[in-house]
Each structure stands twice: as structure tokens, then as C-alpha cells.
Amino acid sequence: MNRQTKPLKPYHGLIVLILTAVCIFLIGPVLSNYMGLYGTLISELLMLAGAVGCTFLFRGNPKYVFPIHKPTPHGLFGTFLFWMGTIGIAMVFTVVLACFFPDEIMGTSAGLSYTFLSVPVLVAVLIVSITPAFCEEAVFRGIVFNSFWPIGNKWIVIVLTGCIFGAFHGSIWRFFPTAILGMAMAYLLAETGNMVYNIMFHAINNLLPLVLMFGMQWLMDGLYQVAGSAAYSQTGSYSFSYNLASAGIYVAMTGIALVLIYAGNFLIHMGRKGYEGKMFGGHRKKHLYILIGAAVGLFVLGCFLVIASAAAGAFGRMIYY
Structure with a gap:
């Protein structure tokens, strides 16, 4: 500016x-x-x-x-x-x-x-x-x-x-x-x-x-019921797995968010000097590789946490019952 x-x-x-x-x-x-x-x-x-x-x-x-x-x-x-x-x-x-x-x-x-x-x-x-x-x-x-x-x-x-x-x-x-x-x-x-x-x-x-x-009040009511059930009606192991799954989802979301920021940043600069050409080419390749690595890493980590939460929940139910 x-x-x-x-x-x-x-x-x-x-x-x-x-x-x-x-x-x-x-x-x-x-x-x-x-x-x-x-x-x-x-x-x-x-x-x-x-x-x-x-x-x-x-x-x-x-x-x-x-x-x-x-x-x-x-x-x-x-x-x-x-x-x-x-x-x-x-x-x-x-x-x-x-x-x-x-x-x-x-x-x-x-x-x-x-x-x-x-x-x-x-x-x-x-x-x-x-x-x-x-x-x-x-x-x-x-x-x-x-x-x-x-x-x-x-x-x-x-x-x-x-x-x-x-x-x-x-x-x-x-x-x-x-x-x-x-x-x-x-x-x-x-x-x-x-x-x-x-x-x-x-x-x-x-x-x-x-x-x-x-x-979307109906959806929010459902979410509050699920959250209340997880917090008050379930075992401690279930609560732990619920929190772990939530963390995994948001970690995966961070990886997706980085891609959205990159795409949005490209579009707001489109047509300006220094930003012509392809979205995935030119002098932006180095930045793109770093972005892809970070996004994939966060997404994989998030998926791993969700899987781990499912395993923890299953293990907890086996012990509880």
C-alpha cells in the first residue's frame, strides 16, 4: 500500500x-x-x-x-x-x-x-x-x-x-x-x-x-447434549478419548487452514506484479513445499490422534465392562 x-x-x-x-x-x-x-x-x-x-x-x-x-x-x-x-x-x-x-x-x-x-x-x-x-x-x-x-x-x-x-x-x-x-x-x-x-x-x-x-440452534443443542454426555455420563477413559479426538480434529483442521490461507493469499494478489503465473509455480515453489510439508504433517498428526482416541476409548470400555 x-x-x-x-x-x-x-x-x-x-x-x-x-x-x-x-x-x-x-x-x-x-x-x-x-x-x-x-x-x-x-x-x-x-x-x-x-x-x-x-x-x-x-x-x-x-x-x-x-x-x-x-x-x-x-x-x-x-x-x-x-x-x-x-x-x-x-x-x-x-x-x-x-x-x-x-x-x-x-x-x-x-x-x-x-x-x-x-x-x-x-x-x-x-x-x-x-x-x-x-x-x-x-x-x-x-x-x-x-x-x-x-x-x-x-x-x-x-x-x-x-x-x-x-x-x-x-x-x-x-x-x-x-x-x-x-x-x-x-x-x-x-x-x-x-x-x-x-x-x-x-x-x-x-x-x-x-x-x-x-x-442452527438444533445442531448446537445436539452438540451440547453430546458434550454433556461425554462430560458427565461416561467413564474417565471415554472423556480422555473424547478430548483426544477433539484435539486431533483441530490439529487436522490447522493443516487444511494453511492450504486455504495460501490459496486465498494467491487470489488476492492475482494480477499484481510479482504474482503472475501459476499458483504452484515460479518463485513460490519453495514456500509451497514448506506449506505442503507442514499441512500434511499436521493433517496426519490429527488423524493419528483421532485413531488413538478411538483405540483409547475401546480399551477403556473393555476395562470398564
């Missing part, structure tokens, strides 16, 4: 972060207590107004701070694949945390679910998926990202803004998964110079829990 003619300074981003923190941690909770999820909507709009207002106040160029361009079909599809791969990695971190802190992780998820279900589905989509995709991106991948861009190292800015994004979600249990997603969205902006892609990424990611809650 090209730098601004008159780039914002890092202290501009810090000022916006302070204002955003006031909206999220002070104004937002007060509004939510009185208005529920509608208070969150007002808080998000205040964040957007602050980002746009500060851009003009700091004499930044809105075309560079909020770069919106016509997306390409392969760019949109690549963004979707990139999201699928990234959410797979983030889910692995969530599962690992849940193994050590189950009550905290489940408590956070349950609280969010209760909030989402307090309004009609279309309103929830607007407030939870669409509005944050525009408002939060304007703050974190808009003015904050651009103000830190003069640091000069792309990866420092990507990691830094991703970690800030994770921290602003206000939960230590959500920090790592959310920071990973924030880094992915910052990478999309840095590589494409088009906020349409990270806005789409953000909207799809926030839409996922709504789909699971509103459109």
Missing part, C-alpha cells in the same frame, strides 16, 4: 485509540445497560464519527486513510478463503485455551450468545456483523493503521495493530484469537490497499456466530 503524501503520525493513532477506548470501555457499557445491544450500535457509530472527524482534524487524506476501491471477483473469493484459513487457526487457539480455562472461555461465549439473542435476527446482523465491519475497520485498519505506517516495517505495523485490536475486545481469553484475526485483516489492507476486503473479512467473521445461533 502506498504511503500518504502527508502521512498521519503515530501520536494521531494514539489519540484515536484513547477516544476509542472511552467509547468501548466507558460509554459503551453505560449505553448497553440502558439500551442493550442498541447501545452497542450507538457506541460503534461514535467510534466511526471519531475516526472520520479526527482524520479531517489531523488533515489526513480520507482517500488514503480509508481506501475504498472496486473489488475483483478473485479478490473477494480469495478473501473468503483467507478468512476460512485464519478462523481455523484462531479456533485452534480457542480450543487450546478452553482446555486449560474451560469456565472462562465458555462463560465469555455464553454471555455473547445471550446478548445476540436479545434482539431480532436482522437487527443482530446489522449491529453485530455489518456495523462493526465498517466502524471498527475505520478505526483500527483505517486511521490507526495509517498513523503507524510511517514506522516503515510492514510486519511490525501488522502485528502491532492486530494486537491492539485483540486488546480492545476487553477479554484476556479472546485476545489471542482476536489478535490473529486483526493481523489477518491488517495484512489484507497492506497487500491490497483496499479496505473492501478487510471489511468483508470482518463482516463474515462476525456473522458466523449469528448463523450458528439463529440458523
